[in-house]
Amino acid sequence: xxxxxxxxxxxxxxxxxxxxxxxxxxxxxxxxxxxxxxxxxxxxxxxxxxxxxxxxxxxxxxxxxxxxxxxxxxxxxxxxxxxxxxxxxxxxxxxxxxxxxxxxxxxxxxxxxxxxxxxxxxxxxxxxxxxxxxxxxxxxxxxxxxxxxxxxxxxxxxxxxxxxxxxxxxxxxxxxxxxxxxxxxxxxxxxxxxxxxxxxxxxxxxxxxxxxxxxxxxxxxxxxxxxxxxxxxxxxxxxxxxxxxxxxxxxxxxxxxxxxxxxxxxxxxxxxxxxxxxxxxx
Numbered sequence: 001x002x003x004x005x006x007x008x009x010x011x012x013x014x015x016x017x018x019x020x021x022x023x024x025x026x027x028x029x030x031x032x033x034x035x036x037x038x039x040x041x042x043x044x045x046x047x048x049x050x051x052x053x054x055x056x057x058x059x060x061x062x063x064x065x066x067x068x069x070x071x072x073x074x075x076x077x078x079x080x081x082x083x084x085x086x087x088x089x090x091x092x093x094x095x096x097x098x099x100x101x102x103x104x105x106x107x108x109x110x111x112x113x114x115x116x117x118x119x120x121x122x123x124x125x126x127x128x129x130x131x132x133x134x135x136x137x138x139x140x141x142x143x144x145x146x147x148x149x150x151x152x153x154x155x156x157x158x159x160x161x162x163x164x165x166x167x168x169x170x171x172x173x174x175x176x177x178x179x180x181x182x183x184x185x186x187x188x189x190x191x192x193x194x195x196x197x198x199x200x201x202x203x204x205x206x207x208x209x210x211x212x213x214x215x216x217x218x219x220x221x222x223x224x225x226x227x228x229x230x231x232x233x234x235x236x237x238x239x240x241x242x243x244x245x246x247x248x249x250x251x252x253x254x255x256x257x258x259x260x261x262x263x264x265x266x267x268x269x270x271x272x273x274x275x276x277x278x279x280x281x282x
Contacts, residue, residue, distance in 0.1 A: 070097075073147040083124070083138035083146070090126030090134050092148045099144015102224070103136045113228040115178065116141065122171055127151050128158070141224075178229075185230055193272040194230040195240040199250065200266060202229075203259045218258045 075094070077083060083094065086105060101117040114136055117123055126132040130151055149157065158165045181201050185194050203217035227237045241257075244250050249265050251258040259265055 069147060070145060073149065073153075074145050075148045076145050077140040077143065079140055079142050081140045083140065084134050086134050086137045088134045090124060090129065090132050092150050093122060093124045093127040093154050094138075094146040094148055096121045096123065097145045097147060099146075100141040101144075101146070102139050102141050102228075104139065105136045112231070113224070115175070115228055116222065116225045119144075122168060125154075125168070125172070127154055182229060182231065188276075190272055190276050191232060191236060192240050192243065193269065193276065194232060195226070195237060196244070196249075196265060196269045196272065198226060198229045199244075199257070199259065200262065200269060202257075203262050203265070207262070215262050216258065216260045217262060218256050220256045 074097075075083075077099065083101065084090075096117055096119050098119055101121075101123060103114040103117065103123065104111045105114055106112075123138060124134070126134055127150070158168065181198070185197050188194050188197060202219055202221065206217040206219040207214070223234045223237060226241075227234045230237065232240075241250070241252075244265075245252065247268075249259070249261075249268060251260065
């Protein structure tokens with residue numbers, strides 16, 4: 001996230017252009033065009049796949065190992081491509097290697113963003129349930145590549161590699177935490193309170209991950225990611241971020257948000273809560 005020339009605190013990015021209301025209606029990514037044809041897994045190939053993938057559960061940069069994996073499991077995509085749609089059978093899970101993916105869900109006819117995925121994220125894990133229906137639609141925000149893992153390969157990968165299974169569990173627990181955070185944010189009435197609350201949680205997570213005890217935090221987040229967390233449109237989020245910058249509660253530097261004083265931001269959140277209570281009593 002970078003500062004724009006208009007001083008809105010968040011630079012426009014390609015994600016916003018690829019996330020309009022009509023994205024979910026675009027044609028799905030054709031499997032034949034998306035990746036080289038993959039031979040049906042023989043028993044030995046099915047056994048080899050988990051060991052081959054286990055060393056690449058984190059995104060990798062380049063080299064023969066990556067090329068071999070992409071040739072076997074890779075599904076390249078372009079911005080705007082639909083990876084899968086809500087309601088379809090979940091026959092494959094995906095490990096994102098490059099690019100960004102947005103998960104959306106239709107609620108009463110309106111599209112709601114659930115999250116923005118980055119390299120290293122697993123998505124479409126309903127394939128673990130053996131053909132369970134997709135509960136969201138995945139749309140590419142940029143060009144990239146994902147490794148497509150069918151039910152058998154994914155199950156073998158989890159069963160034979162405890163480290164991979166643990167990573168998947170941690171990711172699912174993290175998503176549950178994010179969902180609980182979103183519910184809490186949805187219960188707030190004030191726009192600024194929603195943004196401040198989300199930033200406080202991100203700051204706390206960043207500080208916990210770094211193991212530091214300082215009262216500041218720094219983390220990278222795009223305008224769309226923040227808008228997804230708070231359930232507001234990107235422009236509204238940009239205005240809220242700009243107000244916080246003007247109040248010196250945060251800074252934007254090197255494509256990261258910096259919160260110099262978490263306690264000060266927490267006090268602001270408390271004051272916003274009091275203001276909302278007073279407004280409700282009138």
